[in-house]
Amino acid sequence: xxxxxxxxxxxxxxxxxxxxxxxxxxxxxxxxxxxxxxxxxxxxxxxxxxxxxxxxxxxxxxxxxxxxxxxxxxxxxxxxxxxxxxxxxxxxxxxxxxxxxxxxxxxxxxxxxxxxxxxxxxxxxxxxxxxxxxxxxxxxxxxxxxxxxxxxxxxxxxxxxxxxxx
Amino acid sequence: xxxxxxxxxxxxxxxxxxxxxxxxxxxxxxxxxxxxxxxxxxxxxxxxxxxxxxxxxxxxxxxxxxxxxxxxxxxxxxxxxxxxxxxxxxxxxxxxxxxxxxxxxxxxxxxxxxxxxxxxxxxxxxxxxxxxxxxxxxxxxxxxxxxxxxxxxxxxxxxxxxxxxxxxxxxxxxxxxxxxxxxxxxxxxxxxxxxxxxxxxxxxxxxxxxxxxxxxxxxxxxxxxxxxxxxxxxxxxxxxxxxxxxxxxxxxxxxxxxxxxxxxxxxxxxxxxxxxxxxxxxxxxxxxxxxxxxxxxxxxxxxxxxxxxxxxxxxxxxxxxxxxxxxxxxxxxxxxxxxxxxxxxxxxxxxxxxxxxxxxxxxxxxxxxxxxxxxxxxxxxxxxxxxxxxxxxxxxxxxxxxxxxxxxxxxxxxxxxxxxxxxxxxxxxxxxxxxxxxxxxxxxxxxxxxxxxxxxxxxxxxxxxxxxxxxxxxxxxxxxxxxxxxxxxxxxxxxxxxxxxxxxxxxxxxxxxxxxxxxxxxxxxxxxxxxxxxxxxxxxxxxxxxxxxxxxxxxxxxxxxxxxxxxxxxxxxxxxxxxxxxxxxxxxxxxxxxxxxxxxxxxxxxxxxxxxxxxxxxxxxxxxxxxxxxxxxxxxxxxxxxxxxxxxxxxxxxxxxxxxxxxxxxxxxxxxxxxxxxxxxxxxxxxxxxxxxxxxxxxxxxxxxxxxxxxxxxxxxxxxxxxxxxxxxxxxxxxxxxxxxxxxxxxxxxxxxxxxxxxxxxxxxxxxxxxxxxx
Numbered sequence: 001x002x003x004x005x006x007x008x009x010x011x012x013x014x015x016x017x018x019x020x021x022x023x024x025x026x027x028x029x030x031x032x033x034x035x036x037x038x039x040x041x042x043x044x045x046x047x048x049x050x051x052x053x054x055x056x057x058x059x060x061x062x063x064x065x066x067x068x069x070x071x072x073x074x075x076x077x078x079x080x081x082x083x084x085x086x087x088x089x090x091x092x093x094x095x096x097x098x099x100x101x102x103x104x105x106x107x108x109x110x111x112x113x114x115x116x117x118x119x120x121x122x123x124x125x126x127x128x129x130x131x132x133x134x135x136x137x138x139x140x141x142x143x144x145x146x147x148x149x150x151x152x153x154x155x156x157x158x159x160x161x162x163x164x165x166x
Numbered sequence: 167x168x169x170x171x172x173x174x175x176x177x178x179x180x181x182x183x184x185x186x187x188x189x190x191x192x193x194x195x196x197x198x199x200x201x202x203x204x205x206x207x208x209x210x211x212x213x214x215x216x217x218x219x220x221x222x223x224x225x226x227x228x229x230x231x232x233x234x235x236x237x238x239x240x241x242x243x244x245x246x247x248x249x250x251x252x253x254x255x256x257x258x259x260x261x262x263x264x265x266x267x268x269x270x271x272x273x274x275x276x277x278x279x280x281x282x283x284x285x286x287x288x289x290x291x292x293x294x295x296x297x298x299x300x301x302x303x304x305x306x307x308x309x310x311x312x313x314x315x316x317x318x319x320x321x322x323x324x325x326x327x328x329x330x331x332x333x334x335x336x337x338x339x340x341x342x343x344x345x346x347x348x349x350x351x352x353x354x355x356x357x358x359x360x361x362x363x364x365x366x367x368x369x370x371x372x373x374x375x376x377x378x379x380x381x382x383x384x385x386x387x388x389x390x391x392x393x394x395x396x397x398x399x400x401x402x403x404x405x406x407x408x409x410x411x412x413x414x415x416x417x418x419x420x421x422x423x424x425x426x427x428x429x430x431x432x433x434x435x436x437x438x439x440x441x442x443x444x445x446x447x448x449x450x451x452x453x454x455x456x457x458x459x460x461x462x463x464x465x466x467x468x469x470x471x472x473x474x475x476x477x478x479x480x481x482x483x484x485x486x487x488x489x490x491x492x493x494x495x496x497x498x499x500x501x502x503x504x505x506x507x508x509x510x511x512x513x514x515x516x517x518x519x520x521x522x523x524x525x526x527x528x529x530x531x532x533x534x535x536x537x538x539x540x541x542x543x544x545x546x547x548x549x550x551x552x553x554x555x556x557x558x559x560x561x562x563x564x565x566x567x568x569x570x571x572x573x574x575x576x577x578x579x580x581x582x583x584x585x586x587x588x589x590x591x592x593x594x595x596x597x598x599x600x601x602x603x604x605x606x607x608x609x610x611x612x613x614x615x616x617x618x619x620x621x622x623x624x625x626x627x628x629x630x631x632x633x634x635x636x637x638x639x640x641x642x643x644x645x646x647x648x649x650x651x652x653x654x655x656x657x658x659x660x661x662x663x664x665x666x667x668x669x670x671x672x673x674x675x676x677x678x679x680x681x682x683x684x685x686x687x688x689x690x691x692x693x694x695x696x697x698x699x700x701x702x703x704x705x706x707x708x709x710x711x712x713x714x715x716x717x718x719x720x721x722x723x724x725x726x727x728x729x730x731x732x733x734x735x736x737x738x739x740x741x742x743x744x745x746x747x748x749x750x751x752x753x754x755x756x757x758x759x760x761x762x763x764x765x766x767x768x769x770x771x772x773x774x775x776x777x778x779x780x781x782x783x784x785x786x787x788x789x790x791x792x793x794x795x796x797x798x799x800x801x802x803x804x805x806x807x808x809x810x811x812x813x814x815x816x817x818x819x820x821x822x823x824x825x826x827x828x829x830x831x832x833x834x835x836x837x838x839x840x841x842x843x844x845x846x847x848x849x850x851x852x853x854x855x856x857x858x859x860x861x862x863x864x865x866x867x868x869x870x871x872x873x874x875x876x877x878x879x880x881x882x883x884x885x886x887x888x889x890x891x892x893x894x895x896x897x898x899x900x901x902x903x904x905x906x907x908x909x910x911x912x913x914x915x916x917x918x919x920x921x922x923x924x925x926x927x928x929x930x931x932x933x934x935x936x937x938x939x940x941x
Binding site: 027032033034035036037038039040041043044046073074075078083087090091092093094096097098099100101102103106121122124125126128129130131132133134135136137138139140141142 | 182184185187188189190191192193194195196197198200201359360361362363364409410411412413414444445657658659660829830832833835836837838839840841861862863867868869870871873875877
C-alpha cells in the first residue's frame with residue numbers, strides 16, 4: 001500500500017505492507033540507521049522517533065500509523081554537518097559512550113525541551129525513565145539535557161571545559 | 167591559573183577532551199553491526215536445544231531446507247574445519263553433535279533470504295532427544311552421584327572444571343589468635359550485561375577466506391575461532407570491528423560463537439550471512455556473570471587487625487569452560503580484599519552444570535567475593551564495636567605491604583588516599599549520625615550508610631601473561647596529522663580517545679590531528695584482547711613506544727629544518743629549544759620535509775606487562791603487575807512497608823593512577839556505579855531447570871530515576887611507573903566497589919545482614935521484619 005508522510009521535513013511516498021514496523025521502514029527501506037533496535041518490545045527506547053512532535057517507540061508503531069504525519073529522526077536534527085544544540089551538548093558533557101542508546105535519548109530530549117524548555121534535574125530524570133543506557137549511569141546524559149536546554153533558551157553560551165582545551 | 171600549570175606538564179593527557187567518536191554517534195552515523203548490509207546477504211539463525219541435557223537421536227533438517235526462502239542449512243557434518251568454539255579450552259562445540267548440555271545450545275544452523283523466513287524455518291527442524299538426568303546447582307553437581315555434565319578432558323574431576331587455592335601462613339593459628347571471628351554464607355544469581363546493542367556479526371566470503379564484521383571486544387579471538395571452524399590459516403580470516411554498542415565482557419568470547427556460525431553458513435552458501443540476536447535470544451543464550459555460593463570466615467584482633475580469612479566459593483560455570491577458569495582465578499586472587507592479612511586460605515571451584523555457559527562480566531569473578539568480604543568486614547565492625555570505615559583503614563594495603571598472595575606492593579597504592587578522600591567528601595561521621603537520627607525519628611523508613619573498599623589487578627595477570635602484550639603502529643603523515651593503529655576496540659569506554667591523547671602527548675600534536683585506524687585484524691598489530699581494564703595501560707604503552715620513535719625522528723628533522731641544536735614541539739608547532747614559541751613553525755613544515763627526503767614516517771611500538779609469577783600449588787606469587795583501588799560510600803533508604811530500597815547519595819573515589827581523560831573516567835565510574843546498584847537491588851534473572859526466559863520487561867536494569875540524586879566522583883592519583891604517564895586501568899573497578907557499598911548500606915539500614923543478591927523488595931521486607939535472611 002502507498003504511504004505518505006513528512007520525514008525530517010521532506011514529503012515521502014513509499015510502498016509498504018500492513019505488518020511493517022515503523023522501525024523497519026525507517027532503517028531498512030529509508031536507510032535511517034540512526035534509529036536503533038535494542039529490544040523490539042518497547043522497553044529500551046533506542047528506537048524513539050518523534051511523530052507529530054511526540055516521542056514514539058518505532059518498534060511498537062506500525063508504519064501505516066504515520067500516514068499523513070510528520071516524523072523526525074536524529075538524522076533530521078543536523079544540517080550540513082552543523083550539530084543541533086542537543087547533539088552538541090551530548091558531545092560536550094560526554095553524555096555519549098557506546099552511542100547505541102544516544103539517538104533515542106536525543107529524540108526524547110527534543111520532545112522534553114519542546115514541552116518544557118527549562119526542566120529541573122528531577123524532571124529530566126523522570127522524563128528519561130523510558131530510555132535505557134547501560135554505559136553512563138545517566139549522570140552525564142542529565143547534564144547534557146540541562147546544557148541543551150540552556151543552549152536552546154539562548155542563554156549566553158557557557159564556556160565548557162571542552163571548549164577551553166580545544 | 168592552577169589548571170594551566172598542570173596543563174603545561176602534560177598538555178593533552180589529563181584533559182577532558184571530547185570523545186573522537188562522539189560526533190558520529192550523536193548524528194546517528196556510526197555503523198553498528200546491524201547497520202551494515204552486503205549484496206546477496208542472508209540472515210542466519212541457530213536451531214537450539216529445548217532441553218537441558220540429552221542425547222541427540224535424530225536430526226532432520228529437510229523441512230527447514232524446503233521452507234521458502236531458506237538458502238542453506240548446516241549440521242555438524244557440514245563444518246569444514248573443527249567443530250569447536252575455542253576459548254581457553256576446546257570443549258565447547260559450535261554445534262552439539264551427540265549430546266546437548268544446556269537449554270539453547272545450538273544443534274544446527276540455517277540461512278534464509280529474510281529474517282522472517284529464518285525465524286519460521288528454525289521452528290521446522292525435527293530433532294529427537296533422549297533426555298538425560300540434568301543438574302543445575304553447583305553444590306549438587308559436585309556430588310559423586312551427580313550426572314556428568316563436563317566434557318571429561320576439560321574438567322579436573324567430575325564436574326569440577328577447576329579448583330584453585332591460596333595457602334598463605336596458617337589459618338588455624340590465625341583463628342586461634344583472633345579475638346573475634348565472623349562467619350557467613352553469601353549467594354548471588356546471574357547478572358546479564360544488557361549492552362544496548364545485541365550481539366551481531368556478518369560473515370562475508372572473500373578471496374580464499376572470510377571477512378567478519380561485528381560488534382565485539384576481541385577481534386583476535388574471533389579470528390582464531392573462525393579459522394578453526396573453517397580449517398583456514400589465520401591469515402585468511404580478517405575481522406573488522408563495527409561500532410560496538412557496549413560490551414562489559416559480554417562481547418569478549420561470545421562473538422566468536424556468532425562469527426563461527428555466520429562463517430560456516432557463508433562458507434557453504436558462498437554468500438554474506440548476518441547473524442544478529444534479538445534481545446530474547448541474547449538474554450537466553452549468551453554469557454552472564456556467574457551465580458555463586460560463597461562461604462567466609464574472618465578473624466580479627468580486638469584492635470581490628472585482621473589475622474585470618476578462610477574462603478570457599480563455588481561458581482556455576484554452565485555447561486562448558488569458556489572463560490570460567492580465568493574468571494575463577496580472578497575471584498581467587500581478589501577473595502581476601504585490599505587488606506593486610508597474614509593467614510589466608512582460599513578454595514575456589516568452578517563447576518559444570520546443565521546451564522548456559524557463564525563468562526566475562528565487568529569485574530570478572532571478583533564482584534561475587536567482594537560482596538562477601540565487604541559484608542564480613544561490616545560484620546566484624548559490628549562485633550568489634552568499631553566504625554566500619556576505621557576498620558578498613560586499619561587493614562588497608564599500603565606500599566611495602568604484602569597481598570593475600572604474598573606479593574610485595576612496591577609502588578602505586580592509593581587506597582588510603584581514596585578512603586580518606588571518600589571520608590572527607592561524604593562527611594562520613596555526620597552521615598552515619600544523621601542516618602541514625604533519621605531512623606529514631608521515622609517509624610516506617612530506615613536509612614543506612616555503607617562503605618566498600620576494593621583492589622583490582624590490572625591486566626591479565628599471571629593466569630594469562632601471554633595475552634598481556636600489545637603492538638601499535640604510529641604514522642605521521644606528510645601534513646603533520648597522525649594515524650594510530652592498534653587492535654584494541656572502542657566499545658563505549660573511550661579507548662579510542664584515550665589512546666589518541668597518549669599519541670598526541672608523546673608526539674606534541676593536537677589531539678584532533680590524531681586518527682585511530684579502524685580495527686581490522688589484517689591491518690592492525692595484535693594488541694591482545696580488550697578486557698581486564700588493560701587498554702590504557704598496556705596498549706597505551708605500545709602507542710607511547712611507537713610515538714616516541716617517531717618523535718625522535720621528527721626532532722632530528724626539525725633540527726635540520728630550523729638549523730637548531732635542539733627543538734621543542736607542542737600543539738603541532740616546532741621551535742628552537744629555549745626560543746620564542748611565538749615564532750614557531752607548523753609541524754607540517756617538518757613532516758613535509760621528512761616526506762620529501764624519503765624518511766620513514768611510521769614506527770611500530772611494543773609493550774608487555776611487567777613480569778608476573780604465580781605458583782598454582784600454593785597460590786602465592788606476583789599475581790598482577792599493578793593494582794587499582796577504590797572506596798565507595800552509599801546512602802540508602804529502605805521503605806519498611808514495601809521493602810523497597812533506594813540509593814539516595816553516593817560517593818566514589820578511585821586510584822587508577824594518572825587519569826588520562828577526567829570526563830571519560832567520570833563516565834566509567836558513573837556507569838559502573840549504576841551497574842553495581844542494579845546488581846545489588848534489582849537485576850534478577852531466574853533460571854528454572856536451566857531455562858532462562860528474560861526480556862527487558864522482566865529483567866530490570868537501573869533507569870535514570872533509579873540513580874542517586876547526588877553522585878560525587880573523585881580521583882586520587884598514585885602513578886604507576888610502567889603505565890603511560892602513570893596510568894593504571896579503571897574500566898571494571900567502579901562496578902566492583904559500588905554494589906557492596908549498597909549492600910552494606912541496606913544491612914546498616916535494617917539492622918540485619920543481607921546475604922543474597924538481588925535485594926528485591928520482598929527479600930528486604932522479610933530481612934527487616936525477621937532480621938534473618940530468607941532463603
